[in-house]
Amino acid sequence: MSEAKILIVEDEAVTGMDIRKSLVEMGYSVVAVATTGELAVRKAAELHPDLILMDIMLAGRMNGIEAADKIRRHCHIPVVYLTAYSDDSFLAKAKLTEPFGYILKPFRELELKTTIEMALYKYAMEHALRISEETTRVILDATDDFLFLIDPRGKFLAVNQALAKKAGRDVRDFIGTDIARLVTQGILSSRMAAWNLNTNQKEPVRFQEEFHNRWFDAAIYPVTSPEGDVVLFAISIRDITAQKTLEEQSRQNEEFFRSLIEDTSDVIAVLDRDGTLRHESPSITRYLGYDPECIVGKPFSVILTEESLPVFRQVLEEVLTTPGMVRAVNLPVKCEDGSPRILEGIISNLYGNPVIDGIVVNGWVKK
Structure with missing residues (x-):
C-alpha cells in the first residue's frame, strides 16, 4: 500500500529521523514523529494515520503499550511495535493491545517493509469484515421476522433484535444459551427450534405452523463446512397470521x-x-x-x-x-x-x- 500514512512514535530523535528516512524511501508518507505516549494518542486522533510504528519505552508517564491500548479503543488504527525489548512480560502486555506486528531493534529495512505491508493488508481485511458483519446485522434487524443461528446442539450463535424483543432480552444475552429456553417459555414451538433435525439434515426445511393462535412460516437452512458437515442452522420465522386471515x-x-x-x-x-x-x-x-x-x-x-x-x-x-x-x-x-x-x-x-x-x-x- 504505497503512500500509506504512518505515524512514528519514538523518543530517540536520531532513531526517529532514521526510521522516517527509511519509510519515505520505501514510498510511505510520514505524518509525524511523536516522542511521548500522550502526544502519540493526540496525533493519532488528529491525523488519522493508516498505521502507527510504536516504541514501547517512551519519555513521559505513558509507555507505548498504554498509548497503543488507548489508540486501539478510541481510534481503531493498526499498531506495529518497533522496540528493543523482547522480554516475555513486555510481550504478554503487548499482546493485550492486539498489535499488527512486533519488530525488534535493530531491524532490516526489508523486514520493516514486509511487516508494514502485512499489517496494512490484515487491517484492511479485518475492516472489510467488520463492515460486512455490521451490514449483515443492520439487514437482520431491519425485519420483524425472527432470524437466528444455532449450532447442532441448539446453542444460539446469533439472533436479531426482533427475536430478542419478543423474548424480553438483550441480543448479547442469547449467545451460547440453549434454544430450549424459548420453547419452554412458549415463544417458539419445538419444530421452529429445529428439535426434529439432526446433523444429517442437509436440505432446507420449510413449513407453516399454527402456534398459540397465530400462524408462522418457518424456514430452516443447514449450513455445512467445506468437509460437508452441518455446523449450524440458519432459521427464519415469519408471522403470517394476517396473510392467513x-x-x-x-x-x-x-x-x-x-x-x-x-x-x-x-x-x-x-x-x-x-x-x-x-x-x-x-x-x-x-x-x-x-x-x-x-x-x-x-x-x-x-x-x-x-x-x-x-x-x-x-x-x-x-x-x-x-x-x-x-x-x-x-x-x-x-x-x-x-x-x-x-x-x-x-x-x-x-x-x-x-x-x-x-x-x-x-x-x-x-x-
Whole structure:
C-alpha cells in the first residue's frame, strides 16, 4: 500500500529521523514523529494515520503499550511495535493491545517493509469484515421476522433484535444459551427450534405452523463446512397470521359470492382488469348455451360479436378509472351456436369491494 500514512512514535530523535528516512524511501508518507505516549494518542486522533510504528519505552508517564491500548479503543488504527525489548512480560502486555506486528531493534529495512505491508493488508481485511458483519446485522434487524443461528446442539450463535424483543432480552444475552429456553417459555414451538433435525439434515426445511393462535412460516437452512458437515442452522420465522386471515376471508367471500349468483336469473360475470372472466353465473348456460367452467379464464369477448367489441372496450376503460363507477350497456352477444342475442344491463367497477373486488357485468339476455 504505497503512500500509506504512518505515524512514528519514538523518543530517540536520531532513531526517529532514521526510521522516517527509511519509510519515505520505501514510498510511505510520514505524518509525524511523536516522542511521548500522550502526544502519540493526540496525533493519532488528529491525523488519522493508516498505521502507527510504536516504541514501547517512551519519555513521559505513558509507555507505548498504554498509548497503543488507548489508540486501539478510541481510534481503531493498526499498531506495529518497533522496540528493543523482547522480554516475555513486555510481550504478554503487548499482546493485550492486539498489535499488527512486533519488530525488534535493530531491524532490516526489508523486514520493516514486509511487516508494514502485512499489517496494512490484515487491517484492511479485518475492516472489510467488520463492515460486512455490521451490514449483515443492520439487514437482520431491519425485519420483524425472527432470524437466528444455532449450532447442532441448539446453542444460539446469533439472533436479531426482533427475536430478542419478543423474548424480553438483550441480543448479547442469547449467545451460547440453549434454544430450549424459548420453547419452554412458549415463544417458539419445538419444530421452529429445529428439535426434529439432526446433523444429517442437509436440505432446507420449510413449513407453516399454527402456534398459540397465530400462524408462522418457518424456514430452516443447514449450513455445512467445506468437509460437508452441518455446523449450524440458519432459521427464519415469519408471522403470517394476517396473510392467513386474508386468505380465509377471501375464501369465505368467494363462497358467499357463488351462493349469491348460483340461482339468479340474470347473467352475472366478474372480470379482471384486462377483461378476463373470473366468475360466470350458471344462467349463461340457459340463455347462451355456454358452460361457465369452460369459459372462465378466457376473455369476456368470447361471447361478444365483432361489432360490440369496441363499445365494450371503451366502457371497460371508463369504469376502470373510478372505483364504484357504473355504466349502462347494450351489447350484441352470440350464443355458443353462433346465433345473436342482446345483453342489456350494467358494468360496475367493484374493485375494493371485500366480496367481489373486480369488474361486474350484470344483465339479462334478449333476442
